[in-house]
Amino acid sequence: MIDLGVSLYSYGGDYLVTMTLEDCLADVADVGAEGIEILADTHIAGYPSPTTAWVDDWHELVGRHHLTPTCYSSWLDTRLRKDRTLTVDEAVPLLVRDLELAHRLGFTILRPKLGVVSLDLIPDPVWRETVERALPKAEEYGIRIAPEIHAPTPLESTIVEDYLDLARQTEHFGLLIDTGIFQNAERGRMHSDSRFVFGNPDPELAARVAREMSKPMNEDPALLADLLPYVFHVHAKFWDMTDDLDDPHLPYDAIVKVLVEGGWSGSLSSEYEGPRDLYLASDMVRRQQAMLRRLVAEHAAVAS
Amino acid sequence: MLEAHVIQTKGFKNVDGGFQVAVRCPYYRGIWASLLEGARLTVDGETFGSDAIVWTLGGRSYAADELAESVDDRWAFEEPALLTVDKPGGLAPGLHEVEVAITWRWSYIPVEMQPTTNISNRKLVLVS
Numbered sequence: 381m382i383d384l385g386v387s388l389y390s391y392g393g394d395y396l397v398t399m400t401l402e403d404c405l406a407d408v409a410d411v412g413a414e415g416i417e418i419l420a421d422t423h424i425a426g427y428p429s430p431t432t433a434w435v436d437d438w439h440e441l442v443g444r445h446h447l448t449p450t451c452y453s454s455w456l457d458t459r460l461r462k463d464r465t466l467t468v469d470e471a472v473p474l475l476v477r478d479l480e481l482a483h484r485l486g487f488t489i490l491r492p493k494l495g496v497v498s499l500d501l502i503p504d505p506v507w508r509e510t511v512e513r514a515l516p517k518a519e520e521y522g523i524r525i526a527p528e529i530h531a532p533t534p535l536e537s538t539i540v541e542d543y544l545d546l547a548r549q550t551e552h553f554g555l556l557i558d559t560g561i562f563q564n565a566e567r568g569r570m571h572s573d574s575r576f577v578f579g580n581p582d583p584e585l586a587a588r589v590a591r592e593m594s595k596p597m598n599e600d601p602a603l604l605a606d607l608l609p610y611v612f613h614v615h616a617k618f619w620d621m622t623d624d625l626d627d628p629h630l631p632y633d634a635i636v637k638v639l640v641e642g643g644w645s646g647s648l649s650s651e652y653e654g655p656r657d658l659y660l661a662s663d664m665v666r667r668q669q670a671m672l673r674r675l676v677a678e679h680a681a682v683a684s
Numbered sequence: 685m686l687e688a689h690v691i692q693t694k695g696f697k698n699v700d701g702g703f704q705v706a707v708r709c710p711y712y713r714g715i716w717a718s719l720l721e722g723a724r725l726t727v728d729g730e731t732f733g734s735d736a737i738v739w740t741l742g743g744r745s746y747a748a749d750e751l752a753e754s755v756d757d758r759w760a761f762e763e764p765a766l767l768t769v770d771k772p773g774g775l776a777p778g779l780h781e782v783e784v785a786i787t788w789r790w791s792y793i794p795v796e797m798q799p800t801t802n803i804s805n806r807k808l809v810l811v812s
Contacts, residue, residue, distance in 0.1 A: 389712070396761075419712070456791070459790075460719065460791075493791075494791075495791030498794065499794045499796060501794070574805075575803050576803075577801040577803065578798070578800050585796065
C-alpha cells in the first residue's frame with residue numbers, strides 16, 4: 381500500500397514565521413495525508429535533547445491529527461571537527477542517539493544524510509561500519525535506516541551498489557529515493573533575501589557544480605522497478621505545480637506507475653523545494669497531494 | 685516565532701561597551717557550534733571580523749575559536765544567535781545598514797565547495 385505523506389521540510393519559509401509545528405501538522409492532516417516526516421535538527425525544539433513535555437506534546441499532536449510518523453531525517457556530520465573527519469567510534473554514538481530519539485517519537489524509518497568525500501558525492505567510507513554497528517539498535521527499535529539517493533546521484537552507480545550490498549544482508553537497511561533524479565525539465569533560479577557562497581572555488585568550478593545540481597538528470601523511472609524491494613521511503617520532490625495540478629518538472633505519472641505496478645509499500649512524502657515566499661508552501665503541498673492522490677488511484681485501478 | 689529574514693529586527697541594540705545583532709540560523713536546520721567557522725558583521729561600512737565577534741548560543745557565549753571546540757553545542761534552528769561586538773559608545777540611534785556573513789561547513793557538499801557562507805543585508809533601526 382502506498383500512503384501519502386508530507387515532509388515538514390516543505391514548509392521551510394513558513395515554519396516558525398507564519399506556522400507553528402502544530403499549524404504544519406494540522407495543514408498536513410487537512411489535505412488528507414497521513415504520513416509525517418520531520419527534519420530532526422529543525423523540527424525538534426531542543427534537539428537532540430527535547431524536554432519530556434515536548435515529546436508528550438508531539439505524541440498528543442500526532443494523535444489528535446491522526447498522523448503517522450514515517451521518516452526521521454537526520455544528518456551524520458562527518459565534518460563536525462574542523463581538523464579531521466569523524467572516526468567510526470565517534471560516528472556510531474551520533475547515529476544511535478538519533479535512532480533513540482526517532483524511536484521515542486514513534487518513527488520507523490531514519491534517513492541519515494551522510495557526509496561526502498568527492499565531487500560526485502561518494503559517502504564518507506565510515507558510513508558502512510557506522511551503520512553496521514548501529515544496526516542492533518535499529519532492530520531493537522524496529523527502525524529501518526535509509527540513506528537518500530538524491531540528484532546528481534544516478535540509480536545505476538557505485539553509491540547505490542554499495543548501499544545495496546548492505547541492504548541485501550539486513551532488512552533494516554535500504555534506500556530513500558528522492559524523485560528529483562527524474563527531473564526532465566529545466567527549472568528557474570530560486571530567489572532569496574540572503575545569498576549563499578559555496579567555498580572559494582574558481583568561477584568555472586562553481587558554475588559547473590551549480591549546473592550539475594539543478595539540471596534535469598532525466599533518470600528513467602522504470603529503473604526503479606528492480607530496486608523497489610530495497611526502497612523504504614520516497615521523497616516526492618517538487619519545485620512548482622501548475623493550475624491544472626500537474627508538475628512541470630517531474631514525470632509523476634511514470635513514477636507513480638512504477639510504484640503501483642511494483643506493488644510498492646511505503647510513504648510518498650511531499651517535499652516542496654520551490655520558492656520560500658510566505659503562505660505559498662501550504663497551497664503547493666495541497667496541489668501536489670491532489671495530483672498524487674489522483675495518480676495513485678488511476679494506476680491502482682488499472683493494476684487491479 | 686522568528687522573522688523571515690536572517691537578520692532579525694528584534695535584538696538590535698547597544699549593550700555595555702558595544703552593540704549586538706540577533707541572527708536566525710540561515711540554514712534549514714540547526715547547526716552544531718563546531719561546524720561554524722565564524723562571522724563577519726558590517727554596519728554602515730565598518731566591518732567587524734570573526735575575532736571581534738562574540739556569539740551567544742542558547743545563553744552561552746563563545747569566541748570564534750571556542751566554537752570550533754564545541755562539538756556538543758548547537759545553534760538551534762528556533763533560537764536566534766546574538767552577535768556582540770565591542771564598540772565604545774555603541775551605535776547612534778537611527779537607521780543602520782547591516783550586513784551579516786555566516787560561514788560554516790556542510791558535510792554533504794563536496795569539500796571543494798566548502799565552507800559555505802551566507803550573506804544577508806538589512807536596514808535595522810536602533811532605538812536607543
